Amino acid sequence: MKKVLFTAFFCVFLLCLSSGMKEVKAENYRYFQSIEFENEDVVMMDEWPDHQTEAYELKLPRERKMFGWYTYYSCKKEPFKYVADTIYYVKNDGTESIIHTFKYEESEEKTVQKTASGSLKVSGSQTTKNKFKYGLDGELEYEYEETTKSKVTETDQVKVTIAPNSTLYIKVMGEGYFYQGVAKKYFFWAVSKRGAFEYVIITTEYYSIEITQNSVIDSEAEQ
Amino acid sequence: MKKKILLLCVALILFSTIASFSILIYKKYDQVEIISLKREYNCVLSDTETLSIPLYFSKNNSFLTNKKQIESISIINNDNGFISYLEDLKEGDKLTYKNQKYYEFIFILSFKSYEDFSDPVYIKDAKIKITYKNGVIENFLIGNANILFNSNISDNNDFSVLKLSAVTNTIDEMETIVGINLALLNNTENDIVLQRISTKNVLYEFDYNNYLERCIDQKTKLTEIYDNYSYKAISINDERISLIIEPSKSGSLFIPLLYFSEVKYIDKLPIYIEYSLNGEIKTFTIDDFRFMSKGLFVSADGLVKYEYNYYSS
Incomplete structure (x- = not known):
């Protein structure tokens, strides 16, 4: 049975009253702190050697078509794990404990993240970037039930006590599937769009809290 | 000839009157399908926090999803329950489930009247009970709730x-x-x-x-x-x-x-x-x-589908 790979993305927004608070944006998969593929041969598009797109385009059918796309997957449904950068932290430089409340908004629209090169383009908001333009989306495989994707979801608030001279970190790790390939679009037998595409489907995210004493962080920073 | 024209005019006027009257009194039979998700609600709620409950409706223009039509709302089972306040009713995006389009509505509830408890209140097979101003009462299963009301x-x-x-x-x-x-x-x-x-x-x-x-x-x-x-x-x-x-x-x-x-x-x-x-x-x-x-649908312990039939004018 086809597994439903439909997930949630969790953003942490702030309701912060503390002056020591800072948000670090690391939502796009290309800016994850680390990404580890089960298959060590997988290379992200940003790291492709020169002319890799052209090399993969040779795998596309040679016959020209009146209208429509040819696509070739260089990798499909490759499992990966990632560690996102710290998405949120609050520093308490004071001498008293502070009770900090942070707010979560769960939104599933960021579970699919896409990148394109050449004349292929991705549309969507700055953070979501979740649509390939020119009808390419309809040609690609998404092994999850996009149709049951929810956009408005829950908001949670969590209260945490942060000791004096300490910093609270919210860390995110996750898992997903990686897809990559090249595509050509024909318009009256002429190539109108061409390039490489890449997308990830994030299936699970894991969240953790860590509070570290500032002296430890400061000494690490000095080193 | 004049008689025939007169008769025709009378018949036309009569037909128009009946047709207009029928349109005015005609009530359309309508049906809304509703999906609720069974989940585990483990919460500590302060007096400023809310509980969000998603429900999915096949129509977004019925009284069922009109905040102004809601008289009261509560989380109940056969033995227990809490009265809540509908802070907001947010419409989400359209989604498709088993070839049927649904509109997501998030019922955002607060429980301001409750004082601090030391232990959570457990409600097995909890339902969201919505009472509408037209007298309709609907209950939708939402799973199990284990909620501690405490602000401190x-x-x-x-x-x-x-x-x-x-x-x-x-x-x-x-x-x-x-x-x-x-x-x-x-x-x-x-x-x-x-x-x-x-x-x-x-x-x-x-x-x-x-x-x-x-x-x-x-x-x-x-x-x-x-x-x-x-x-x-x-x-x-x-x-x-x-x-x-x-x-x-x-x-x-x-x-x-x-x-x-x-x-x-x-x-x-x-x-x-x-x-x-x-x-x-x-x-x-x-x-x-x-x-x-993992996402609301994946994490749900089951989906419950309801049908609500009514006549709309």
Whole structure:
């Protein structure tokens, strides 16, 4: 049975009253702190050697078509794990404990993240970037039930006590599937769009809290 | 000839009148399909916090999703319940389930009238009961709710949480929380003895017999670190932890979570800690933290489909 790979993305927004608070944006998969593929041969598009797109385009059918796309997957449904950068932290430089409340908004629209090169383009908001333009989306495989994707979801608030001279970190790790390939679009037998595409489907995210004493962080920073 | 024209005119006027009248009094038979998701609601709610409950409607223009038409709303089962206030009713995006389009509506509820409780209220097979101004009352199953109403859970300064994360395993093809990593800092000038760490939930509880005095990797399979480990249990021995945390020192532990009747998908959990300080038994509650996220439909324990038939003018 086809597994439903439909997930949630969790953003942490702030309701912060503390002056020591800072948000670090690391939502796009290309800016994850680390990404580890089960298959060590997988290379992200940003790291492709020169002319890799052209090399993969040779795998596309040679016959020209009146209208429509040819696509070739260089990798499909490759499992990966990632560690996102710290998405949120609050520093308490004071001498008293502070009770900090942070707010979560769960939104599933960021579970699919896409990148394109050449004349292929991705549309969507700055953070979501979740649509390939020119009808390419309809040609690609998404092994999850996009149709049951929810956009408005829950908001949670969590209260945490942060000791004096300490910093609270919210860390995110996750898992997903990686897809990559090249595509050509024909318009009256002429190539109108061409390039490489890449997308990830994030299936699970894991969240953790860590509070570290500032002296430890400061000494690490000095080193 | 004139007579015929006159008769025709009269017939036309009569027909127009009947047609107009029929249009005015005609009531359209209509049907709305509604989907509710059965989930585990583990929450600590202060008087400023809200509980969000998603429901999915096949139409977005019926009175069922009109906030102004809602008289009252509550979370109930056959024995118990809380009256709540509808803070907001947010419309989400359209989605398709089994070839039927649905509109997502999030019912955002608050429970302002409740005073602080020391224990959560458990509502098995909870329903959201919506009473409309036209007298219609609808109940939709939402799963199990275990809710603590308390606005002062963070007033305890004896501890600080240094680390909090979940260990997840896949059981019967479902990934869920099987234990918690926890590190606590003793902020006092005396020894603190941890005695009990609890979910205060009747469906799953921490296993006091198998805790480790260290944190473990988030993906560690419990069957690999405990001999003959079972994720399920009939009951938990009421033995107590006896982990001493010295003044200004921290203590780390991993404590497994056991499921009683069946394994559930849990993504969010408050943690209740009982400890002794200077001979006095005290409690410390860690707020409901969402440890993992897989999406509402994947995480649902089941979907319940309802049909509501009515005549609309």
